[in-house]
Amino acid sequence: MSEFAIKRMKDLPSVHLLGAGTAMCAGCGGLQALHEIYDLLGRNTVVVNAAGCMTLLANYPYTPFRGSWLYTSMASAPAGAQGVRDAFDILLDKKRLAPEENLTAVVLTGDGAAYGMGWSPPPPAMERGLDFIYICYDNEGYGNTGQQTSAATPHGARTPTHPGVAGFGGEKKDLFAIWAAHRPAYVATVIGSEPLDLARKIQTAVSVKGPRLILSLAPCPTGWDYDPMDTVEIGHLAVKTGVWPLKEYRDGKITHTRVPHPRAPVEEYLAKQGRFAHLFEPVRNNKIIAEIQAGVDAYWRAVGP
Ligand SMILES: Cc1ncc(C[n+]2csc(CCOP(=O)(O)OP(=O)(O)O)c2C)c(N)n1
Ligand code: SF4
Numbered sequence: 478m479s480e481f482a483i484k485r486m487k488d489l490p491s492v493h494l495l496g497a498g499t500a501m502c503a504g505c506g507g508l509q510a511l512h513e514i515y516d517l518l519g520r521n522t523v524v525v526n527a528a529g530c531m532t533l534l535a536n537y538p539y540t541p542f543r544g545s546w547l548y549t550s551m552a553s554a555p556a557g558a559q560g561v562r563d564a565f566d567i568l569l570d571k572k573r574l575a576p577e578e579n580l581t582a583v584v585l586t587g588d589g590a591a592y593g594m595g596w597s598p599p600p601p602a603m604e605r606g607l608d609f610i611y612i613c614y615d616n617e618g619y620g621n622t623g624q625q626t627s628a629a630t631p632h633g634a635r636t637p638t639h640p641g642v643a644g645f646g647g648e649k650k651d652l653f654a655i656w657a658a659h660r661p662a663y664v665a666t667v668i669g670s671e672p673l674d675l676a677r678k679i680q681t682a683v684s685v686k687g688p689r690l691i692l693s694l695a696p697c698p699t700g701w702d703y704d705p706m707d708t709v710e711i712g713h714l715a716v717k718t719g720v721w722p723l724k725e726y727r728d729g730k731i732t733h734t735r736v737p738h739p740r741a742p743v744e745e746y747l748a749k750q751g752r753f754a755h756l757f758e759p760v761r762n763n764k765i766i767a768e769i770q771a772g773v774d775a776y777w778r779a780v781g782p
């Protein structure tokens with residue numbers, strides 16, 4: 478990055494997450510959500526990032542973040558956040574840090590870490606009541622290494638590890654429900670294409686203390702195989718079809734913040750993405766399309782009218 482660009486970043490008055498000449502894909506839905514979230518969280522944060530696509534944002538010594546950034550191994554981000562929190566608490570106790578210099582510990586990981594490889598640290602962090610915000614951008618696969626199947630991959634999606642005619646035969650894990658079962662301070666699903674809903678949830682997350690999860694669906698042109706210009710439309714379709722329910726958990730109660738009515742058929746969402754193309758060509762796979770629709774219908778039936 479040129480000296481001019483660095484100076485310009487330093488001179489900017491407000492908090493903006495800028496591309497730092499890094500290797501992010503055009504149209505990245507995870508970056509869109511992170512950008513919106515970071516604009517609200519601001520510079521008084523220490524982002525503890527587990528290996529994944531977003532790691533490429535900060536290439537030492539450059540970073541587009543105004544606050545601090547700490548890189549950990551894939552499973553260790555919540556443990557890193559604990560260390561950061563403890564250090565700040567000790568410094569505050571010893572009056573070696575003024576309260577206004579306190580920073581929020583923010584974990585940032587993909588779904589591969591949050592749903593699977595890095596799942597073991599969040600439950601004890603929740604049990605300890607760790608005061609942190611965990612942001613997961615969920616692109617439904619191990620994106621940085623080629624979009625292999627993760628525990629967040631949806632039924633029927635074709636991935637390099639499930640390349641057959643039926644795609645992935647399993648089901649996406651319900652991370653929202655798993656976190657909520659631990660009764661943390663706050664859990665919410667968001668998506669970058671619904672910025673007002675996202676903004677309200679980030680404001681709520683900031684207003685409470687304790688363990689908080691912000692789980693964002695992250696449309697991924699590279700891994701999901703679609704034109705980068707369609708990221709916002711795909712995000713809207715994920716909500717309109719009911720595939721990605723927008724909701725929050727607080728004080729033992731789950732509230733849906735958008736109830737799509739009427740719901741669009743799931744195939745409007747599926748047909749836009751190359752990872753589901755085998756369900757439409759060369760022969761339409763009615764069975765798998767119906768299975769995906771049935772899963773979404775069952776979810777909303779259980780939610781009620
Ligand atoms: C223990 C471990 N295994 C494998 C890797 C290699 N690796 C780096 S990034 C990545 C993908 C992470 O997937 P996800 O958390 O979903 O983030 P995304 O790449 O999709 O942004 C993998 C497997 C690693 N860094 N550490
Ligand atoms: S692979 Fe997907 S999640 Fe990763 S940078 Fe590219 S668009 Fe974003």
Ligand SMILES: [Mg+2]
Pocket residue numbers: 587588589614615616617618619620621627
């Ligand atoms: Mg991922």
